[in-house]
Amino acid sequence: MDLALRQQTLGWGERVVLPDVTLEIRKGERVALMGRSGVGKSTLLGALQARAAGRAAVVAQDHGLVDALSVFHNVWMGRLADHGTSRNLRTLVWPNAQERAAAEAALARVGMDGLQRRMVASLSGGQRQRVALARAILRGGMAVFADEPVSALDPAQGDALLQSLAAKFETSVMVLHDTGQALGFATRIVGLKAGGIVLDAPVAEVDAARLMELYG
Structure with missing residues (x-):
């Protein structure tokens, strides 16, 4: 599953965020997008996600959860596209044992x-992130696109969950801010500053000091 942008201008409406972007993501890579807030990381992530062929999972920065529903129902949203309306309505009212077991395995x-029966509205920020990650795991696919997926967790917990995603998905593209997590998880770092990509290198060729330059 290779993804490619060729001299693309990315932005929102008439606002240009990243002009003339060329970037290729190859199958099997774990790519960390890094840089200060507002430089276009989320925009770049969304553009790559839009070009993904086949099944892919998404972890949004705002988690994309429905507070009025239970943990189970929010996790099961990862499978909604696999079934018709009648099946999804039945699952909303009366999920069966097989559906609950699949969600429990992801959780x-x-x-x-x-915690399947807990209401999402009652969860902490870190728990909400975990539910969003469980939904991505349940959905599965060849790739995962995640925007700061472990920012509300302590570093050890975040590291463990990133490794879980690495084990589940062959290809990963993630916005990360923690340099230690990026160096431990990614195989490649793409760094942005205002106006475009200023770093694109295998993780073996960068260190924490070089990554911190992206935030200067």
């Missing part, structure tokens, strides 16, 4: 097992 991978 167990993010440390949220046993």
Whole structure:
């Protein structure tokens, strides 16, 4: 699953955020997008996601959860596109044992097992991130696109969950800010400053000091 942008101008409406972007993501890579807030990381992530062929999972920065529903129903949203309206309505009212078991397996991978019946509105920020990650894991696919997916977790928890995603998805593209997590998770770093990409290198060729220059 290779993704490519060729001299693309990216932005919102008439606002140009990243002009003349050329970037290719190859199958099997784990790419960390890094840089200060507002330089276009989320815009670039969205453009790459839009070009992904086949099944892919998404972890949005705002989690994309529905507070009025339970943890189970928010996780099961990862499978809604796989079924018709009647099946989805039945699952909303009366999920069966197989559906609950699938959601529980995904929740167990993010440390949220046993909490299917909790209402999402009652969760902490870190728990909400875990639910969003469980939904991506349940959805599955060849790639995951994630925007600061572990920002509300402590570094050790975040590291563990990033490794869970690496084990589940062959290709990953993520916005990350923690330099240690990026160096530990990614195989490639793409760094942005205002106006475009200023760093694109294998992780073996960069260190924390060089990554911190992106935030200067």
